[in-house]
Amino acid sequence: AQTVTQSQPEMSVQEAETVTLSCTYDTSENNYYLFWYKQPPSRQMILVIRQEAYKQQNATENRFSVNFQKAAKSFSLKISDSQLGDTAMYFCAFIGRDKRDDKIIFGKGTRLHILP
Protein backbone atom coordinates (compact mmCIF):
# COMPACT_ATOMS: atom_id res chain seq x y z
CA ALA A 1 0.00 0.00 0.00
CA GLN A 2 1.10 3.51 -0.73
CA THR A 3 2.04 5.77 2.14
CA VAL A 4 2.86 9.47 2.37
CA THR A 5 4.98 10.77 5.23
CA GLN A 6 5.47 14.37 6.29
CA SER A 7 8.05 14.45 9.05
CA GLN A 8 7.65 18.09 10.09
CA PRO A 9 4.42 18.62 12.07
CA GLU A 10 5.04 22.36 12.45
CA MET A 11 7.46 25.01 11.17
CA SER A 12 7.93 28.74 11.59
CA VAL A 13 9.90 31.14 9.42
CA GLN A 14 10.25 34.89 9.11
CA GLU A 15 8.49 36.69 6.32
CA ALA A 16 10.56 36.89 3.11
CA GLU A 17 12.64 33.84 4.03
CA THR A 18 12.72 30.62 2.07
CA VAL A 19 11.29 27.47 3.63
CA THR A 20 11.30 23.84 2.55
CA LEU A 21 8.65 21.31 3.57
CA SER A 22 9.53 17.64 3.37
CA CYS A 23 7.51 14.74 2.01
CA THR A 24 8.48 11.15 1.39
CA TYR A 25 6.31 8.43 -0.07
CA ASP A 26 6.35 4.73 -0.64
CA THR A 27 4.93 3.02 -3.71
CA SER A 28 5.62 0.16 -6.08
CA GLU A 29 3.99 1.95 -9.00
CA ASN A 30 6.02 3.55 -11.75
CA ASN A 31 3.49 6.07 -12.96
CA TYR A 32 2.01 8.45 -10.44
CA TYR A 33 1.37 12.05 -9.52
CA LEU A 34 2.36 13.97 -6.44
CA PHE A 35 0.70 17.09 -5.12
CA TRP A 36 1.01 19.77 -2.53
CA TYR A 37 -2.25 21.19 -1.20
CA LYS A 38 -2.61 24.21 1.06
CA GLN A 39 -5.24 24.63 3.78
CA PRO A 40 -5.29 28.19 5.15
CA PRO A 41 -7.11 29.10 8.38
CA SER A 42 -10.36 29.27 6.39
CA ARG A 43 -9.90 25.48 5.92
CA GLN A 44 -10.56 25.70 2.17
CA MET A 45 -8.15 23.30 0.51
CA ILE A 46 -6.46 24.49 -2.66
CA LEU A 47 -3.89 22.93 -4.97
CA VAL A 48 -0.45 24.49 -4.80
CA ILE A 49 1.56 22.41 -7.25
CA ARG A 50 1.69 18.97 -8.86
CA GLN A 51 4.38 16.76 -10.34
CA GLU A 52 4.14 13.82 -12.71
CA ALA A 53 6.55 11.03 -11.88
CA TYR A 54 7.73 10.66 -15.48
CA LYS A 55 8.77 14.27 -15.75
CA GLN A 56 12.32 14.86 -14.62
CA GLN A 57 11.94 18.62 -14.53
CA ASN A 58 10.80 19.94 -11.18
CA ALA A 59 7.46 21.75 -11.22
CA THR A 60 7.35 25.45 -10.45
CA GLU A 61 4.43 27.80 -9.76
CA ASN A 62 5.59 31.35 -9.07
CA ARG A 63 7.20 31.29 -5.59
CA PHE A 64 6.47 27.58 -5.12
CA SER A 65 8.75 24.88 -6.46
CA VAL A 66 9.39 21.24 -5.76
CA ASN A 67 12.46 19.08 -5.46
CA PHE A 68 11.36 15.72 -6.83
CA GLN A 69 13.82 12.90 -6.21
CA LYS A 70 12.19 9.79 -7.68
CA ALA A 71 14.83 7.29 -6.63
CA ALA A 72 14.72 8.56 -3.07
CA LYS A 73 10.91 8.87 -3.17
CA SER A 74 11.15 12.39 -1.93
CA PHE A 75 8.98 15.34 -2.89
CA SER A 76 9.78 18.54 -1.00
CA LEU A 77 8.09 21.91 -1.43
CA LYS A 78 10.13 25.11 -1.44
CA ILE A 79 8.43 28.43 -0.78
CA SER A 80 10.57 31.40 -1.73
CA ASP A 81 10.09 34.95 -0.43
CA SER A 82 7.48 33.69 2.03
CA GLN A 83 4.48 35.88 2.72
CA LEU A 84 2.08 36.13 5.64
CA GLY A 85 -0.62 34.65 3.42
CA ASP A 86 1.43 31.47 3.13
CA THR A 87 0.53 30.62 6.72
CA ALA A 88 -1.42 27.38 6.42
CA MET A 89 -1.41 23.62 6.72
CA TYR A 90 0.36 22.00 3.80
CA PHE A 91 -0.47 18.47 2.72
CA CYS A 92 1.49 16.23 0.42
CA ALA A 93 -0.66 13.82 -1.62
CA PHE A 94 -0.18 10.88 -3.98
CA ILE A 95 -2.17 9.13 -6.68
CA GLY A 96 -0.92 6.02 -8.46
CA ARG A 97 -1.73 5.58 -12.13
CA ASP A 98 -0.56 2.02 -12.81
CA LYS A 99 -3.59 0.47 -11.10
CA ARG A 100 -5.94 3.30 -12.03
CA ASP A 101 -7.96 2.93 -8.85
CA ASP A 102 -8.18 6.72 -8.46
CA LYS A 103 -7.39 6.54 -4.76
CA ILE A 104 -5.72 9.72 -3.53
CA ILE A 105 -3.89 9.57 -0.22
CA PHE A 106 -2.52 12.38 1.93
CA GLY A 107 0.20 12.87 4.48
CA LYS A 108 -0.50 14.17 7.98
CA GLY A 109 0.40 17.72 7.07
CA THR A 110 2.85 20.41 8.10
CA ARG A 111 1.57 23.51 9.85
CA LEU A 112 3.55 26.48 8.55
CA HIS A 113 3.65 29.82 10.35
CA ILE A 114 5.03 32.86 8.56
CA LEU A 115 6.13 35.39 11.16
CA PRO A 116 6.05 39.15 10.52
Added chain:
Amino acid sequence: DGGITQSPKYLFRKEGQNVTLSCEQNLNHDAMYWYRQDPGQGLRLIYYSQIVNDFQKGDIAEGYSVSREKKESFPLTVTSAQKNPTAFYLCASSILSASGANVLTFGAGSRLTVL
Protein backbone atom coordinates in the same frame (compact mmCIF):
# COMPACT_ATOMS: atom_id res chain seq x y z
CA ASP B 1 -20.04 29.54 -10.50
CA GLY B 2 -19.02 25.90 -10.47
CA GLY B 3 -17.99 24.29 -7.25
CA ILE B 4 -18.71 21.89 -4.45
CA THR B 5 -21.26 22.63 -1.76
CA GLN B 6 -21.16 20.87 1.57
CA SER B 7 -23.91 21.20 4.12
CA PRO B 8 -24.39 21.74 6.91
CA LYS B 9 -21.26 23.63 7.86
CA TYR B 10 -21.71 22.76 11.52
CA LEU B 11 -23.66 19.81 12.89
CA PHE B 12 -24.25 18.56 16.38
CA ARG B 13 -25.34 15.04 17.09
CA LYS B 14 -26.29 13.06 20.13
CA GLU B 15 -24.64 9.71 20.63
CA GLY B 16 -26.53 6.91 18.93
CA GLN B 17 -27.92 9.07 16.13
CA ASN B 18 -27.14 8.73 12.46
CA VAL B 19 -26.40 11.92 10.57
CA THR B 20 -26.02 12.61 6.87
CA LEU B 21 -23.61 15.15 5.41
CA SER B 22 -24.49 16.52 2.02
CA CYS B 23 -22.06 17.05 -0.86
CA GLU B 24 -23.17 18.44 -4.20
CA GLN B 25 -21.03 19.45 -7.16
CA ASN B 26 -21.89 21.19 -10.42
CA LEU B 27 -18.49 20.70 -12.05
CA ASN B 28 -19.55 17.63 -14.01
CA HIS B 29 -16.79 15.71 -12.29
CA ASP B 30 -16.86 11.94 -12.43
CA ALA B 31 -15.16 11.13 -9.15
CA MET B 32 -16.13 12.19 -5.66
CA TYR B 33 -14.36 11.64 -2.36
CA TRP B 34 -14.97 11.92 1.37
CA TYR B 35 -12.09 12.61 3.74
CA ARG B 36 -11.99 12.94 7.49
CA GLN B 37 -9.60 15.43 9.06
CA ASP B 38 -8.45 15.17 12.68
CA PRO B 39 -5.67 17.16 14.33
CA GLY B 40 -2.34 15.46 13.70
CA GLN B 41 -3.89 12.84 11.42
CA GLY B 42 -4.04 14.65 8.11
CA LEU B 43 -6.76 13.68 5.66
CA ARG B 44 -7.92 10.10 5.78
CA LEU B 45 -10.01 8.66 2.97
CA ILE B 46 -13.43 7.33 3.99
CA TYR B 47 -15.09 6.47 0.66
CA TYR B 48 -14.77 7.44 -2.96
CA SER B 49 -16.83 6.96 -6.07
CA GLN B 50 -15.67 6.88 -9.67
CA ILE B 51 -19.08 6.45 -11.28
CA VAL B 52 -22.76 6.62 -10.46
CA ASN B 53 -24.07 3.67 -8.44
CA ASP B 54 -20.59 2.52 -7.51
CA PHE B 55 -18.20 3.42 -4.70
CA GLN B 56 -15.09 2.10 -3.01
CA LYS B 57 -14.06 1.92 0.62
CA GLY B 58 -11.18 4.06 1.70
CA ASP B 59 -8.89 3.51 4.66
CA ILE B 60 -11.43 4.27 7.42
CA ALA B 61 -14.84 3.24 6.04
CA GLU B 62 -16.09 1.50 9.19
CA GLY B 63 -19.08 3.28 10.68
CA TYR B 64 -19.80 5.26 7.53
CA SER B 65 -21.99 4.73 4.49
CA VAL B 66 -22.39 6.54 1.18
CA SER B 67 -24.54 6.51 -1.92
CA ARG B 68 -24.02 7.81 -5.45
CA GLU B 69 -27.42 7.86 -7.09
CA LYS B 70 -26.64 10.98 -9.11
CA LYS B 71 -23.40 12.20 -10.61
CA GLU B 72 -23.71 15.50 -8.75
CA SER B 73 -24.35 14.11 -5.28
CA PHE B 74 -22.36 11.99 -2.84
CA PRO B 75 -23.89 12.10 0.66
CA LEU B 76 -22.06 10.62 3.62
CA THR B 77 -23.92 9.03 6.53
CA VAL B 78 -22.14 8.82 9.84
CA THR B 79 -23.78 5.94 11.65
CA SER B 80 -24.01 5.19 15.33
CA ALA B 81 -21.41 2.49 14.72
CA GLN B 82 -18.73 5.12 14.24
CA LYS B 83 -17.10 5.25 17.66
CA ASN B 84 -15.44 8.64 17.42
CA PRO B 85 -17.32 10.69 14.83
CA THR B 86 -16.37 14.18 16.02
CA ALA B 87 -14.21 15.55 13.19
CA PHE B 88 -14.00 17.85 10.21
CA TYR B 89 -15.27 16.21 7.03
CA LEU B 90 -14.16 17.25 3.56
CA CYS B 91 -15.80 16.33 0.29
CA ALA B 92 -13.88 16.59 -2.97
CA SER B 93 -14.35 15.83 -6.63
CA SER B 94 -12.22 15.42 -9.71
CA ILE B 95 -12.34 14.75 -13.40
CA LEU B 96 -11.38 11.15 -14.08
CA SER B 97 -8.50 10.58 -16.40
CA ALA B 98 -7.06 7.14 -17.01
CA SER B 99 -3.52 8.39 -16.72
CA GLY B 100 -4.03 11.94 -15.54
CA ALA B 101 -3.59 13.79 -12.31
CA ASN B 102 -7.12 13.75 -10.90
CA VAL B 103 -6.69 17.14 -9.29
CA LEU B 104 -9.12 17.52 -6.42
CA THR B 105 -11.55 20.37 -5.92
CA PHE B 106 -12.68 20.58 -2.32
CA GLY B 107 -15.80 21.77 -0.57
CA ALA B 108 -15.62 24.07 2.45
CA GLY B 109 -16.10 21.20 4.89
CA SER B 110 -18.54 20.14 7.58
CA ARG B 111 -17.71 20.12 11.26
CA LEU B 112 -19.51 17.33 13.14
CA THR B 113 -19.59 17.37 16.92
CA VAL B 114 -21.04 14.56 18.97
CA LEU B 115 -22.47 15.71 22.27
